Amino acid sequence: MLTEIHPKLPMRNKSVTKAFYFDxxxxxYGNADYDGYLMLYxxxxxxxxxxxKNLDINENYGQIYIRTDxxxxxxxxxxxxxxxxxxxxxxEIKPWGQKEFSIVDPDNNLLTFGESITNQIFE
Incomplete structure (x- = not known):
């Protein structure tokens, strides 16, 4: 059974990415500091x-959708x-029943945050 998902996004510079997300x-996440890998929560x-390191941000289409209450x-x-x-x-409120906004991180990964404005489940 599936229990969780942890998306993996590209980054060019670990310290820049870390500073952005800390903000x-x-x-x-945890105490380990892996070379070339970062885990945040x-x-x-x-x-x-x-x-x-050679990521062309104009060709990066990394995206995640994060639900919030x-x-x-x-x-x-x-x-x-x-x-x-x-x-x-x-x-803004979207036609699919979510109130959403988006930001872009330093590597052009799109983060969209959304909250349901209805109790209806869309399938």
Whole structure:
């Protein structure tokens, strides 16, 4: 049975990636410090990163969708920290019943945050 998912995204520079995600409130997962690999977590979300020094950010289409139960608070906390909201991803209600916004990390990985505005499950 499936129990969890931990997406793996490319990163060019471990210290830059770490600093960006720490600003979002993420922390190191565990005590291990692997060369070329990074594991971070916040609340119940864990994201892994693998080193890809020659990544062309114009050709990186890494994306993850992170569900939240406090979208307004999260959005406001990012604004207060001057975290740039994606120009095509402001906080808004989508036709599929989610309130969402998006940001892009230093390696052009798209992070979309969403909260259900209905109790309906879409399949």
């Amino acid at each position: 979002l409130g993420f922390k190191n 916040k609340d119940k979300v864990q994201i892994h990163f693998f080193e890809f 406090a979208i307004e608070i999260l959005y406001q906390s990012f604004l207060k920290k001057n975290i740039k909201i994606h120009p095509n991803g402001p906080l």
